[in-house]
Amino acid sequence: MSDFDDLQAGSVMSRVAALDLQQVEQLIGYERNHAHRAEVLEVLSQRRRQLHDVSESAPAALS
Numbered sequence: 001m002s003d004f005d006d007l008q009a010g011s012v013m014s015r016v017a018a019l020d021l022q023q024v025e026q027l028i029g030y031e032r033n034h035a036h037r038a039e040v041l042e043v044l045s046q047r048r049r050q051l052h053d054v055s056e057s058a059p060a061a062l063s
Helices: 009-016 023-034 038-057
Strands: none
Touching: 009 023, 009 038, 023 038
16 A cells, blocks of 8 residues: 555545455554554554454354
């Protein structure tokens, strides 16, 4: 996401909706090390929680 530094918190959610957990974690690390925008970190943390909830509720694959 080349323009991530310029995004407002409201725009972040729609942009990160298609990202997987690893990509969201990378953005959280990036944001913490650079702009440290509280609102953006909250949006990213919410997305991370959504991804965790989905992965925990998914049935285990049958072998």
